[in-house]
Amino acid sequence: MAKKQETFGKKEREKKRLKKREDKLKRKEGRKASNSKGIGFDNMFVYVDEFGQLTDTPPDPSKKIKVDASSIELGIPKMEDREDAVDPIRKGKVAFFDTSKGFGFIQEQDTQEKYFVHVSGLTEEVQENDKVSFELERGQKGMNAVRVKKI
Numbered sequence: 001m002a003k004k005q006e007t008f009g010k011k012e013r014e015k016k017r018l019k020k021r022e023d024k025l026k027r028k029e030g031r032k033a034s035n036s037k038g039i040g041f042d043n044m045f046v047y048v049d050e051f052g053q054l055t056d057t058p059p060d061p062s063k064k065i066k067v068d069a070s071s072i073e074l075g076i077p078k079m080e081d082r083e084d085a086v087d088p089i090r091k092g093k094v095a096f097f098d099t100s101k102g103f104g105f106i107q108e109q110d111t112q113e114k115y116f117v118h119v120s121g122l123t124e125e126v127q128e129n130d131k132v133s134f135e136l137e138r139g140q141k142g143m144n145a146v147r148v149k150k151i
Contacts, residue, residue, distance in 0.1 A: 091151065094130045106134060106145045121146040 049055050050063055090108055092115075097104030102119035104126075115136065126132060126148060134145040 088135050089133050090136065091131070091133050092145075094126050094128050094132060097126055097128055099125075099127075104128075106132060106148065115143055115145040116141075117145040117148055122148045124150055126150060 045058075046054050046056060047058055049059060090110075092106045092108040094117075095105045095107040095114060097117070099119075104117050105114045106117050107114050115134075116139065117134070121134075121144060131151045132148050133151055134148040136143045137146045138144075
């Protein structure tokens with residue numbers, strides 16, 4: 001009978017395979033050693049202190065603040081309930097208007113911001129330097145002036 005031929009490549013592959021198996025067993029034993037199944041509930045709890053930081057010590061009951069649940073407002077208040085509701089009608093001056101193309105820009109009187117206006121948003125014809133009142137609506141590319149009237 002002939003002896004089994006082992007080449008250098010076969011020996012190296014066998015060594016790598018055994019090393020992989022050994023590493024896998026070591027990792028498995030490491031996971032078993034650091035397993036937290038035997039730890040009690042006391043060591044698993046994490047508390048939040050009065051500053052919002054995580055800590056392992058329970059909070060001090062003397063620092064507890066009583067909060068009335070009915071004073072907590074959930075969601076966003078409706079537009080009519082807000083105190084800072086601004087008058088929707090704004091005033092400004094027509095900075096530019098091209099009647100052939102049907103659009104222009106209105107410069108607001110208070111903030112000096114310019115808003116796009118289309119001929120479909122006009123209630124009456126306007127020209128450059130006319131004083132107007134208008135409302136704002138969100139358009140595809142920003143705020144648009146609508147319901148534009150001469151003052």
